[in-house]
Amino acid sequence: MPKIQAPKGTRDFYPDDLLKRRYLERLWRDTSIRHGFEEIDGPAFEHADLYKVKSGEGILAEMFGVFSGKAAEDLDRVRQTGEAPFALRPEFTPTLARMYAARAGALPKPTKWFWMQNCFRAERPQRGRLREFGQWNCDVMGGDGRLADKEALAVMRGILDEAGLTAHDLSININSRQVTQALMREAGVPDASHAAFLGFLDGSAKRSPADNERRLHEIGVAVQVASRFGSIVQEFASAHRSGNQEWETRLAGTDIERIHDVLRDQDLQQGRPWIVLDPEIVRGLAYYTGMVFEVIAEGERAVAGGGRYDNLIELFGGPPTPAVGFGMGDAVLSLLLEDKGLMPDATRAMECLSRLPASYRPEGFVFAAGDEAQPRVRPLVAELRRGRASEAWRNRSDRKPWDADRYAACGVRPMHARHSYKATRNIGKLLQDAAAQRARFAVILENEHEATLKDLDTGSQDTTRTPIDRVPAELARRLTPA
C-alpha cells in the first residue's frame, strides 16, 4: 500500500514539537487571562454564508468547503453550484460576531473575549503560511472605544513582552482606514471605489506592477490616481515624522486624534516605543472601519494583525456595537522566536508548562476612591499585568524569557489585574463590582500616592496605606500562600 502523507500545508506534531506549541498557547492564554479576557470557542466549520457577510474576497477565495457525505442535498448543492454548504473557519471573527449578537443584551460592556484554536485556508503553503494554523484572537466589544483600542494593543504587546521580544525585534504599525479614506478622497479615488481600493492596497507591494495595473483597471481607479494617492501617503507619513500639525486639519472628521492618543500612551509605549504610525497599513479583511494594525518583524510576514470593526456585530443581527480585535498566528511567531533564540527546547518548555498558570480569578481589582486618584488606576493595572523582571535576571547576558528567576527575588510576577469600567465613585458599588468579577483583592487608590488593600475572601481591609508603587510587590506577597 502506498504511504498516505499528511495533506500539504498541515503539520504532524510529535511530542517535542507539541511541547513548543503548548508553550506558545500557554503564553497566549496566561497573558489573555491576566488582561481580563475570557476564553470562548465555536465550531471548526460554519455555514459558508457566515463568511460571505463581510470577510471579503481574499478570504472567500481561500476557503475549504465542507459537506456531509451522508446528505444527498449537500452533495447536490456542491455539484450544481460548486459551493459547499459549510466551510472550515478561515478566521474566527464572524463566529465571534455571531455569538456576541446572539447574547448581546446579557453581555457586559465591554465584553473581552479571547480564543485559541486552528484556522484553515486553502493557500499555497510557504514560509510562515500554512493551510491549518493555530491562531490567538482577542476582542473587545462595546464600552469606551478609545480604551478598547488600547486594551487590544496592550494584551498584544503583553504577549510579545512575555515571549522575550522587544522593540528591537519588531514594531506595531498602526493606521486608520478613516485616515486612508480621507487620503483617497484627496487623491481623487471615487467614493464608490473606496472599498475595492482598500482591497487593492493590501498586498499591492507584493504584486508586480503589471498585475497592479490590471487590478486598478478592474476596480475603476486610474493609474494616475493610484500614483497620486501613493505620493499623498508619503507626504503624510513624512509630515507626521517631522511633527507637522497641518495634517490634523486636513484629516479632521477622521479618527486621527485617536491614533495620536494611542501613539502617546505611556503604558503602551513604555521602554523603547513599539507603536508607530504607518499609513501604508490597511489590512485585508473587508470589515475594518477605523484603526488597523500589524506587528511587523523584518523578513517575515505579519506576526499579528487586527483593527476596529464597528459595524460587524450589527450585520450579524446584534445591536450597534463598536468592537476591536486582532489575530496572531502560531506559524510566523514560531519562526520569529526560533530565529531570535527565544523558543525553548522541549525540556525548557516542559518546565514552563509545569509551573503555576495565570490565575483565572482576578488577583487585584483596582479602583479610585476619588477623582484625584483616577489617573493612577490604569497605569497600576498595566504594571500589575506586566510584572517586573528581577534585576538579577535583567543583568544576565544569557537571559531567556522562561528562566525561573525572571520574576524571582526582587522581581514581581505578572498578575491578573482588572479595573472597574463603571463611572461611579461609590466605593460600595465598586466593591460589589469586584466581588461580581470574583476578584481576590480590591486595591483602593485612596489618593494619588497611597492605596489600601481589601481581601475580598476574608473581608479584612488594611488600616495602613501602601504607597502605590509598592502595591505590586505587596499584592504578590499577600497572594503567596504562607
Place this chain on the structure above:
Amino acid sequence: MPKIQAPKGTRDFYPDDLLKRRYLERLWRDTSIRHGFEEIDGPAFEHADLYKVKSGEGILAEMFGVFSGKAAEDLDRVRQTGEAPFALRPEFTPTLARMYAARAGALPKPTKWFWMQNCFRAERPQRGRLREFGQWNCDVMGGDGRLADKEALAVMRGILDEAGLTAHDLSININSRQVTQALMREAGVPDASHAAFLGFLDGSAKRSPADNERRLHEIGVAVQVASRFGSIVQEFASAHRSGNQEWETRLAGTDIERIHDVLRDQDLQQGRPWIVLDPEIVRGLAYYTGMVFEVIAEGERAVAGGGRYDNLIELFGGPPTPAVGFGMGDAVLSLLLEDKGLMPDATRAMECLSRLPASYRPEGFVFAAGDEAQPRVRPLVAELRRGRASEAWRNRSDRKPWDADRYAACGVRPMHARHSYKATRNIGKLLQDAAAQRARFAVILENEHEATLKDLDTGSQDTTRTPIDRVPAELARRLTPA
C-alpha cells in the same frame, strides 16, 4: 439579514461553558502526563483515503468531505465521484498510525501517546452525540502487549477516579474479539463472514428485529446461526460468572487468559472492581484484533471505548507493531458528570484551572535493585499516579473531586511516575534511563520492603532507607519547594 446559526450538532462555548470544557481537558491532560503519556497532534483534516484503510463502514458513512474551493481538480473530483479528496477527522487512530509508521524506527518501545482535540461525524445529533465533539485518546504502541493493555485501562480508570466517578456509577466492560470469533466458529458463522458479523453485532441491540434480519441476510449469515451465536454468548457469560473452567479449554488459542489476567489485576481492580467481562462488547471500528472495552454508565451511550489493534500500523507502512488504545468523548462524560453532581460550576472550574498542573517531568522513576523487589515496582508506580485522598476529605459527605483539601494534610497528591521498560537489573543503566526521561527522582527498590531516593538534579542519594509504603508521602515532601 436572517441570523445565521451555528451548524446543527456543533456548539458555541461562552466563557462559563468553556471553563467546564477546560476542566475536563485539564483532567485528561494531567492524568495522561502522570501516567507517562506524551501529547501529540495531527491535522484536523486528512486525505479521505486514510480512513478507507481500516476504519470500517460505520465511519466512512459519517464523514464530512473537505475540498479546497480554489482547486478546480478538487471540485471536479467531488462532481464526478461524489467524494471529496479530504475528510474532517472522524477519529484520530489512523493519523496516529500514520505518524507512528513514519518514525517507527526512532521511537521507543513502548511509545505512549495521548491526544486531545475535536473529531467530526455527520451523524444525526442526539443526546451525547454531536457532529463536532472533543475527544481524548491514549495509545500504547510496541513493547509488552499484556502490560500495554493494563496501561491503557489504568490511565482510563485514572481519569474516572480523578473526576470523582466510582464503580457505583459505571463499569469497564471488556471482551476480546478473538473470544468472540471462537464463539462465532462454535455457532457456525462462516469464516468469510466474521468481519461483517462483528460489524453486525455492534449496535444490533439498538436495531429492530426486522432490520437485524435484513442485515444478516446481506452478510450471508443465517438467522438461526446468529441466534445460536447469541445463546453461546449467554452460556459463556454465565459460565464465566459461576467460575466454570471448561471454557478455558474451549477458548484455547484465543487471548482469554490475557483477559483473565486483566480481570485479576490488583492495581486495576482496587476498591470495588470496575472491570467486568462482557462478551457482548465488540466495538464498531474494523481494526480491532483482540481485547476490546467500553466504559458503560446506565442510561448513557458509551463514555469511552477502545481495544487492541495489532495490524493497523503495518497497514500504514510501519513495522509489525502491537498496539492498544481508546478514545473518550467530552459529550457523554459531561452529561454523566452533570447528572452525578460532579461537574464544577464556573467558579470552581476557575479554581481548579489556576492550580499547579501535572509535572511534565517524571517526578519519580521507579526500578528494582533486584528480582525480589521487582513485583513491587508497578504497584508503587500505580499508587504514586493515583495519590491518596486525605482522610478528612474521604469522610466528608459533601466531598467533590475539586475540593482543595482532597490531597491536603495527610493525603498525598497524584504524581507523575514512571518505571523502566528495560529488562536489565544494572542500576547504572536504569539510572541512565531515568535521566534520559528527565526524571527528577529515582526511586530504587532495594528489597521487598525498602527504597532509597536519589535526587537526579543534585545527584545526592539517601543513605537511609524509606519503607516502600511511605515512599509516596516522602517523595511528595521532597518535591515541595522549601
